[in-house]
Structures are given as C-alpha cells and as structure tokens.
Amino acid sequence: MGDSTTTIQHLKDEVNQFADERDWEQFHTPKNLCMSIAIEAAELMEHFQWTRAEEVDNFDDAKKLQVQEELADVVAYCIAFANTMNIDIADAFKHKMKRNREKYPAEEFKGIYGHDDPARDA
Incomplete structure (x- = not known):
C-alpha cells in the first residue's frame, strides 16, 4: 500500500473498519477527535523540539x-474526524488550496512566509 496506489477512500474505509471492530465509533465525537489530532500532533512535534536541522x-x-508512526496517528485521527463529520477530504483540500492560492499569490509570496507581509492582514 503506497501513496501512488492508495485512495483516500481506502484509508477512510480502513479507519472505519478499525474503529468498528473495536466498537469505538461511540467515542468518535468531533470534540474527542479534534483533541486526539492535537495530542498526536504534539507527540510528533516532540521529536523535533530543541533539534537543529542537521x-x-x-x-x-x-x-x-x-516520527512515521506519530504522523500516521495524526493522519488516522484526521481521517476519523472526516468520517465522523462526513467531510470529503479531497473536496475540502481542493477548496482550501484554491483559497490559499487566492490569499497567497505566487507572484507576491514567492520565497517569503505568508505572515511576513503585515499589509496582507489589513
């Protein structure tokens, strides 16, 4: 199962099956899943705390x-959240990337952080 051959739907189905086999859907509320995403993201960040690039x-x-396992936990909880909220991940991603392109045009932001231009927030 690799990125180039695995669909988002396959991942969503796998997360659903895993939760269903354990009767965990009852715990998969948006609040619980959001908290789990944040907790797992913090566990991922912990591996990089106080490290230099080298x-x-x-x-x-x-x-x-x-690091790979922590990232997988974040992704799994994001997928469980999408399942619970009935969010089409591909559609949400495409919509957000369109908005990002509008908010951060390449000709204005190439090579700089989006937050480096205080005029953008005005």
Missing part, C-alpha cells in the same frame, strides 16, 4: 520510524 537530517532508522 540533527533531523541524521535521525537514525528507529527515530524515523517513531
């Missing part, structure tokens, strides 16, 4: 596996 470049296989 340290990240030199993560060993065990550390990379830990």
